[in-house]
């Protein structure tokens with residue numbers, strides 16, 4: 001079946017995967033250079049956290065801005081501009097000579113990277129029928145985990161041989177190679193020379209999308225009056241912060257609770273991030289499998305997402321783990337479930353909205369997730385500080401794990417309230 005309909009759409013997923021990997025590589029590089037840059041520029045923890053905030057706040061703004069821009073100018077040009085923008089910002093960071101300069105380049109990086117998910121999800125909606133979209137999203141979104149694993153392998157090596165400036169130039173420069181492939185390979189399926197009529201018919205096989213019109217452009221503000229937008233916003237806002245928590249705090253949780261030595265490459269962390277890759281692809285596969293079995297799209301997404309939300313709950317038992325490996329198992333399941341959830345929640349945007357609004361909706365929801373990602377660490381920091389003072393930081397982590405365990409169920413409940421059957425929005 002697959003062979004008969006053609007498979008060019010998977011080339012597109014490969015491009016989205018590499019863009020996502022590169023975007024995570026560019027984000028992570030500063031974390032790995034932190035000890036070197038701290039000495040060179042005399043940074044304290046506050047300076048560093050300001051740099052993190054500069055990225056995160058600009059990323060939130062970038063998501064919402066680029067979401068609506070990409071819906072207007074299209075995926076080909078929109079993605080191109082975003083990657084050129086963020087890659088240039090990455091390369092130019094090598095020229096920073098002050099903390100302020102670093103902050104400015106990190107903010108520019110965040111602004112540009114905001115384009116990644118809105119453009120990628122829109123491309124998936126353009127190139128895949130609904131039953132394959134979560135799988136395609138799961139595959140490209142696993143680039144986030146790969147980027148987070150490649151960075152600690154690559155950056156220390158570049159740093160040792162050529163220095164920190166080259167680390168920014170190389171990681172930023174990779175984006176320009178991607179740009180060449182994008183320009184050569186991307187077009188809409190309707191006009192693409194490598195798409196056979198069979199593959200095009202397959203891509204366009206969703207009946208409710210045939211009648212979608214591009215004529216009336218979407219008014220961005222109008223999206224806020226639609227309950228499906230809020231379903232997506234609450235879903236992202238409550239669950240994205242948990243992902244950021246896994247990215248930024250897991251190493252120190254392992255170090256503080258189980259005395260993991262972070263100076264050596266850690267098998268524990270590699271296992272967790274590998275599990276997320278399996279979760280991302282597997283989670284995308286599950287809802288497609290249910291749709292293929294004849295389930296309505298909304299039911300397949302909801303049941304899949306409910307299962308992934310439940311799979312995060314055991315993380316609450318992390319407090320009873322007596323050794324690191326028990327914790328690795330619980331956290332791997334939860335982090336994998338996040339990525340499985342993520343592949344599906346991203347896809348609900350194109351389940352509920354016509355293609356011309358998908359980037360805007362993903363941008364708005366992504367911004368909410370990113371803002372949550374700024375607020376949640378403040379809470380995490382306060383909790384951990386006060387428990388650290390009381391001499392019991394582990395208890396602080398336990399509270400946070402309880403919050404993580406409930407967040408997805410609450411998000412699922414709210415999504416259900418705002419969009420019980422994920423009805424398609426007419427615009």
Ligand SMILES: O=C[C@H](O)[C@@H](O)[C@H](O)[C@H](O)C(=O)O
Nearest residue numbers: 117141144240243339342369
């Ligand atoms: O892989 C990414 C996560 O699953 C997403 O939750 C997150 O929104 C995304 O990666 C992002 O960086 O904006």
